[in-house]
Amino acid sequence: MSLSLYINWREWLRHIRNMENKYPDYVPVIKGNGYGFGNRYLADTIYREGKEEIAVGTLEEARQLGKEYTFRQMIVLTPVMTELDVSDLVSGRIYTVGSREQLQYLVTSFDRILSDDRRSWAKTGAPFKLNILLKCQSSMKRYGFSLEDATNIQQWIHDAETDRVHIEIKGLSIHFPKEGLSFSQKKQAIGEWIETLRKSGFSCCRMYVSHLSSQQYRDICKKWPSVHFSIRLGTDLWLYDKSFIETKSTVLDIKKIKRGERFGYKQFRSLKSGYLVYVSGGTANGVGLEAPVFPRSWKERLKLTVFWGLSLFKLQLSPFTYKGKRFWYAEPPHMQTTVLFFPSKATLPEVGEELLVQLRMTTATFDRKVEMGKEMIPYERESEQQEEKGKVQHVIS
Structure with missing residues (x-):
């Protein structure tokens, strides 16, 4: 039996499509564990x-x-400081660069690859075009x-x-904090970067932003019409x-258990x-994994403090x-697997029955995904293909 993710596919897809209206030309972020869905699942969608x-x-x-x-384009958000190989000589990939050292590492790595593998160099007969995104430092103080x-x-x-x-610069990128920074401060930061780079001889035609409301996003697009803005959407897109x-x-x-009776690996x-109830899902699925909390x-x-005190008595x-x-x-x-304790007077579930479990989606991994209502709506790309043939077919799960 499995730890399962049930998706109201119809409403979820409707939300994804609505985000295009709220944030025209947004860029979906697909990373890590795929926000609980898995990267391949999100990419396919x-x-x-x-x-x-x-x-x-x-x-x-x-x-x-x-x-x-x-x-057509795939942006790598984290600066690359690990080994590259011949397979990375692709045209549609854009690397985020936030320091002189990161820039030099990329160039040196690709130059070495082309020097060692002369066949790759001979195929094009021209220099390899390294696409980069200039990362602008914000109050986040990240790279x-x-x-x-x-x-x-x-x-x-x-x-x-x-x-x-x-090297070809594909644009700028700035990442704002979720809290603690007003919209006017964000606009000021954007304006300072655009103006400073223009004075330095850059043609600022594309800029990627984050953590703006729909109205704020439209406001900056209106304020700087010569700049093509795109907003990156991750959590707000997939888990809104x-x-x-x-x-x-x-x-x-x-399993029934008596007071004082030993059980489990540690023989507590x-x-x-009461009862020991064994359920699917464990640390491999993200159960019991928590992020640090800063009260x-x-x-x-x-x-x-209360939860910490209870844990001293093996109560969590x-x-x-x-x-x-x-x-x-x-x-x-x-x-x-996880073992739960049910008191003697508690209502017991049946073996095979499902229990709700609340997991942090950015650390969760599921054994299976169940799509509900998928047969109701076709994908956009598949609808267009079918319309060209004169017939629309619904996608059925």
Whole structure:
């Protein structure tokens, strides 16, 4: 039995299509665990919807998706400082660069590849075109060029280029924090970068942004009409409304246990009499994995203190619920199974029944996906293909 992700496919796809109206020309972000859906699943969905440009997190993700899909452009968001090979000599990939060292590493790596593999060099008879995106540092303080660097970037590019590798700037990229920065401050940052780079001789024709509302996005497009803006969408695209999805675990077995009786890997003694309920899903699926919490209020601090105190007595609430009630872990989750403790008077589920489980989607991995309502709506790309033939066929799951 499996840990399952149930998708209200009709409403989820409708939301994805509506995002095109809210954020024209947006760029879908597909990275990590695919926001719980899996990268291939998201890529397949967005490709069939007709999107031609995506952003991925790492070089490895670009390689993997590049083998299966023919997107016109694929942006690698994380600067590449790992080994490149001949397979990376592709034209539709754009590398994010946020420092002189990152720029030099890419050029040196590709130059070495072309030098070692003269056949690749001979195939084109022209220098390899290295497409880059200049990462502009924001108040996030993540990797990125500072405004002080802007006047030197042109020279750094000139110094880095070789006979085999030429650099082409595909645009700018700026990543804003989700909180703590007003829209006026974001506009100011965008304006400073556009103006500074123009003074340095750059033609700023494309800029990728993030964490803006639909109205804010339209406002900056109107304020700088000569710049082609695109917004990257990840969480807001795939996980904007959690009502589109349900995550469920299957009950695998139920064992009665008495107070003081030993059980499990560590042979703990049961604190009470009740039942051990074995359910699908464990650490390999993201069960029990939590992000660090930074409390902002005394209420949040008190809540964390209470949970910490309970854990000293081997009492930790699980994310599994049955009939609206959360249950305690009987012991730490196993790799693919979790053991829950149900009190003697609790209503027990049946073996094979499913329990709701609340997981952090950016760390969750599911054994199966169940699409509900998929037969109701065809994909955009497939609809166009069928309309050309004079017949529309619905996609059936």
